[in-house]
Amino acid sequence: KLKIRNVSGILKDKLPKYIFKLLKLAGELGDELGFSVYVVGGFVRDLLMAIPNHDIDLCVEGNGIVFAHALGKRLNASITEHIKFKTAILEYTVETDSGEKILMKIDIATSRLEYYESPGALPNVEHSSIRLDLYRRDFTINAVALELNQTNFGNILDFYGAQRDIKNKIIQPIHSLSFIEDPTRIIRAILFEVRLNFKLSLQTERLINNAIQLGMIKKISGQRIFHGFQLVCEEENTLACLKRMDEFKVLQEIHPILPLTDAKEELILELEKISNAYEMLYQKSKRENWVLYLLALCLGAKYLEVSELLKRLMFSSKATHSFLSMREQCRDMKFKIKAWSEMAFSPQNNKDKNIRYKMSMLADILNPLSVNAMIFVIATEKDADIRKAILYYITKAREEKLSITGKSLIKMGMSPGVEIKTVLKQVLDAKIDGLIKDKQEELNLAESLVKNFLEEKSKNNKN
Ligand code: CTP
Structure with missing residues (x-):
């Protein structure tokens, strides 16, 4: 019989009040409607690790849509529903404990009871539908639920060893066909390993290698591969994820131009350094991280190879054009900047290497570049004087304004x-x-x- 731990004390003490109240409310509504309600997945995992997480995934035994409407009404939330899958998303503005107003998003799903309810099916084991719902998930550490109904509020339902694996810092799937069923989990496994600083179990490594040898990466759709890549690029330690993907030959399997080299790794570190510095100066910029990483991984590749890769990733023709022309633009830029520097830094023009000399010409050259392209141009520039000049352009010259009109x-x-x-x-x-x-x-x-x-x-x- 499952040993159930209750963490209601931790919930009360450790969660922000606005989240605790929400969980309480969800449990009360569940009781009113006669549904069992659970928080599942990442939120519970992070709770057990004392990591703050505001993404709440609820799972309802009963009718998730009916529940979503009831909860949405109480929270004054907008609701997006998928009748077919009996899922819904609530979005609303909430005041945090510090008084800040933030947008909250709650995912609500329905666990499928039908299978067990049909006559002659498996005996009605306690929690059978949430258990099955959790069984369909990727890793043990994510396959854990927190019960919200009032009598069981704070009960942790852990059928597959989530708490054990969190304690031992181990990533492993719930069953051995997990990576065959959904090969994107290979990338997710690596992502969690790096993010949480856990280890893949030996058996998990074997299962991943096995799935890759069976060609499973090639079977992932372009959109899903690209989505996985984007997730990796949003991580704190993207390079570590990429290295691990490279070890498992995932990059190679996506496209042979992608595997890492020393030059690519060096470039990525440089790009991150410059990006971070840029971010410190201009937090307002909302750039997509993947562009720089993909440019770096395509280092030295031919035009046709890159377009082949983008085809594999199912880029639209517009996105393909934009990425390819960005590469070309960065390359052309090198020649233009070189020509500029030969003039600007030539001894007769400028003895003291005053970088402001004809900075306006450099500004005209750099002006058409996007921020990402500019960062890439600096990162690939070896000449220290040119780098200094471009940085000067970004931080000073670009900001220069006239007082007259x-x-x-x-x-x-x-x-x-x-x-x-x-x-x-x-x-x-x-x-x-x-x-x-x-x-x-x-x-x-x-x-x-x-x-x-x-x-x-x-x-x-x-x-
Ligand atoms: N999931 C899965 N297989 C996938 C993607 C997701 O089984 N290929 C499951 C995971 O168990 C996860 C849940 O679906 O808990 C929700 O996915 P997602 O929101 O992407 O992940 P979280 O666990 O919430 O992780 P994060 O903290 O990154 O949001």
Whole structure:
């Protein structure tokens, strides 16, 4: 018989109050409706490890949709339902214990009781439907439920050794066909191993190797492989995940251009360093991590090979074009920047290597690049002076603004039109190049430029 541990004390003491209240409410509603309600999966795993987690997956023995509507009403949540799978998603804004307003998302699923209820099926074992629901999951550590109904509130239902494996820091599937049934679990196993700092059991390694030898990676759809790759790229330690994927030949199986090399590893470390620094400066940027990692893994690959890979990953033609042209753009950039640096850093032009010399020209070169492309260009640049110049562009030159506006130029006698833009750009370039500093100097320069412009114009008019 299953030994049941109760953690209601821990729930009360350790969970944020707004989450504890939600769990209580879900249990009460379950009682009212006559459904058993559980929290399942990652939330319970993390609870047992004392890791905060706000992603709540509920599993309802009964009707998840009916339950979702009842809970949604109480929480004032929006509800998205999938009638066919009897699942629903609730979304609502909640005030955390610190008073911050955040968006909460609750996934609600229905555990399938029908199978056991049909006459002549298996005897009605206690918790049979939640047990079956958990059995369908990936790893023992995730196949654990927390009961919410009032009489059993806080009971941990652990049929497959989740607590044992969490204690021993072991990742293993619930049954030996797990990776054959769903080969994306191979990537998930690695992801959890690295994230939680656990070990795959020896048997698990064998099962993974076996599934890979059977060609299971090749059977995963492009979307699912790409989704797995994206998850890996969102991890704290992506490189460790990639190394492990490489050890198991997962990268090779996705596409032969992907396996790691020393150069790729070095590049990834460099990309991460620059990305992190960028993030510190501009937290606002919301970039997709996978772009840089995929660019790095494609290092040295030919155009056709990369397009073959993207086809495997089922990229849309738009996404394919955008990724391939980004690679080309980064490559072209190298030549343009090299040409710029030869001019900017040449001894006769610039004896003291003042990087502001003709910074405006570099700005024009770099301007079309996305942030990711820019990070990639810096990471692949060996020349320290060029790196310094690009960093200067990103942190300073790009932010440079003028105090004067088109209106100032109109006051000086220019008529509204595109010429105003040209003059303003010239003034801005001078500022970027450090030739002028304050508003007065901007005005002085603008005035002389406007004067030249007007003289030119009246000369042309006379001719
Ligand atoms: N699952 C699975 N097989 C997969 C993906 C998911 O069995 N290929 C199961 C896992 O047991 C997991 C649950 O579905 O607990 C929900 O998946 P997901 O939300 O992706 O994972 P979490 O365990 O919640 O992990 P995370 O902390 O990364 O959200």
